Amino acid sequence: MDFAFGPEDERFRAEARDWLAEHFTGPFAALKQQTGGHPGEAHGDMAVRRAWERELGTGGWIGLGWNRTDGAYGNRAATLTQQVVWAEEYARAGAPGRLGHIGENLLGPTLLAHGDSAQRTRFLPPIARGEEVWCQGYSEPDAGSDLAGLRTRAVRDPGEGTYRITGQKIWTSLAHEADWCFVLARTEEGSQRHHGLSFLLVPMDQPGRIEVRPIRQLTGTADFNEVFFDGAVARAEHLVGGAGHGWRVAMSLLAVERGVSTLVQQIGFAQELSRVVRLALETGAAEEPVLRDRLIRQWAELKAMRWNALRTLGSAQRPAPNSARPARDPAPRKAAPHDLPPGSANPRAPGSPDPGSPARGPQYSGPQHSGPQDPGAQDPGAPSVAKLLWGGWHQRLGELAVQVRGAAAALGPARWTAGRPYELDAFQRLFLFSRADTIYGGSDEIQRTIIAERVLHLPKESRR
Numbered sequence: 001m002d003f004a005f006g007p008e009d010e011r012f013r014a015e016a017r018d019w020l021a022e023h024f025t026g027p028f029a030a031l032k033q034q035t036g037g038h039p040g041e042a043h044g045d046m047a048v049r050r051a052w053e054r055e056l057g058t059g060g061w062i063g064l065g066w067n068r069t070d071g072a073y074g075n076r077a078a079t080l081t082q083q084v085v086w087a088e089e090y091a092r093a094g095a096p097g098r099l100g101h102i103g104e105n106l107l108g109p110t111l112l113a114h115g116d117s118a119q120r121t122r123f124l125p126p127i128a129r130g131e132e133v134w135c136q137g138y139s140e141p142d143a144g145s146d147l148a149g150l151r152t153r154a155v156r157d158p159g160e161g162t163y164r165i166t167g168q169k170i171w172t173s174l175a176h177e178a179d180w181c182f183v184l185a186r187t188e189e190g191s192q193r194h195h196g197l198s199f200l201l202v203p204m205d206q207p208g209r210i211e212v213r214p215i216r217q218l219t220g221t222a223d224f225n226e227v228f229f230d231g232a233v234a235r236a237e238h239l240v241g242g243a244g245h246g247w248r249v250a251m252s253l254l255a256v257e258r259g260v261s262t263l264v265q266q267i268g269f270a271q272e273l274s275r276v277v278r279l280a281l282e283t284g285a286a287e288e289p290v291l292r293d294r295l296i297r298q299w300a301e302l303k304a305m306r307w308n309a310l311r312t313l314g315s316a317q318r319p320a321p322n323s324a325r326p327a328r329d330p331a332p333r334k335a336a337p338h339d340l341p342p343g344s345a346n347p348r349a350p351g352s353p354d355p356g357s358p359a360r361g362p363q364y365s366g367p368q369h370s371g372p373q374d375p376g377a378q379d380p381g382a383p384s385v386a387k388l389l390w391g392g393w394h395q396r397l398g399e400l401a402v403q404v405r406g407a408a409a410a411l412g413p414a415r416w417t418a419g420r421p422y423e424l425d426a427f428q429r430l431f432l433f434s435r436a437d438t439i440y441g442g443s444d445e446i447q448r449t450i451i452a453e454r455v456l457h458l459p460k461e462s463r464r
Contacts, residue, residue: 019061069249111124115240133180140169144203151167152165162233163236170226176214179205200246212226255348308385385447392444401427
């Protein structure tokens with residue numbers, strides 16, 4: 001595939017930029033994104049964040065990458081490069097972390113690949129309109145990275161035609177605000193590991209049957225949650241992919257989460273690195289040879305992640321072998337000024353941020369699977385490789401962010417008071433939250449095991 005931006009893409013860019021300039025104003029301007037944190041981090045009034053989702057939906061900006069084989073769901077059509085253009089412009093405007101990220105970028109492509117017509121008709125339009133917020137019920141206290149060890153159960157009631165779900169999920173982003181949760185649960189008695197699991201769509205408004213408890217983090221916020229299911233009800237028609245086939249559906253969703261969308265994540269990473277480099281120049285820390293070498297290494301590794309993400313995009317978009325459509329190999333666009341390393345020939349000051357370069361971006365809608373095939377079917381190792389690359393990279397960036405500040409990194413941005421006892425600046429938040437990057441979403445150890453067993457076909461590790 002050719003990943004260069006053409007005239008149509010630039011016209012699309014102008015349309016996106018004009019729309020954001022017109023609509024990201026008034027009460028929405030208070031949601032302007034800050035560096036640090038993660039897609040689910042609470043920022044701004046929740047009612048305003050929900051209103052912003054509806055504003056995006058009215059404009060047709062949700063679900064740009066959805067497969068349109070079965071029709072549109074209230075969103076506009078966009079090519080892969082136009083999806084990236086939208087992500088860049090959204091980030092450039094400093095627009096907020098998406099409350100609808102999980103529904104749009106994870107559940108949407110999964111329903112298009114594995115759901116039936118009734119499920120798509122029921123759930124995709126409300127997501128596209130920005131009306132329903134979703135959370136992800138995967139990890140459990142004893143089954144985080146090792147998801148196949150989950151113990152949450154869903155028992156079919158033959159009389160009512162419903163499932164009753166009992167168990168606990170943890171580290172669930174947005175559970176305290178979500179209208180729905182897609183839950184991976186064990187539906188076959190006596191099944192083990194990845195066998196006998198099912199993927200269920202569960203309404204969160206079930207008092208007495210679903211309890212959500214926020215988890216306080218190092219950053220002082222509570223963006224993750226524990227979720228307890230005590231006989232929570234899911235309708236049989238909301239079972240996705242068939243009973244006992246939940247592992248296949250879940251892995252397909254994780255391929256979207258960890259693989260293709262990482263290109264948009266890197267838009268934010270590039271902006272964060274630019275800020276750290278500028279700080280190193282301002283403090284004089286960049287004069288220290290070892291630290292300067294680390295900054296340049298961060299830039300080089302970010303470029304490697306970008307090319308790997310482009311390769312993954314090309315693989316995901318390439319048709320199956322029996323398809324008549326010709327496959328096109330990825331070709332990177334010509335480097336923009338902000339693609340250059342710190343200290344290179346650049347008309348701006350070395351390492352200074354490009355005025356048009358975007359802000360943090362894991363949460364922004366971006367390039368997603370848009371072909372008819374299963375999004376996780378092309379390369380079983382690509383999601384794990386991507387997770388290993390960005391998790392360690394971002395953690396090292398957090399360490400650099402406080403290293404370049406020296407002793408000042410131990411001080412808060414304002415005097416702490418009884419009313420505001422835990423104030424952090426952007427670099428401190430980046431450092432503290434990035435400690436979790438190599439754990440959540442599948443720890444580094446689990447990702448290496450996946451690559452060893454499923455890609456390199458090495459002997460399986462004992463799990464006794």
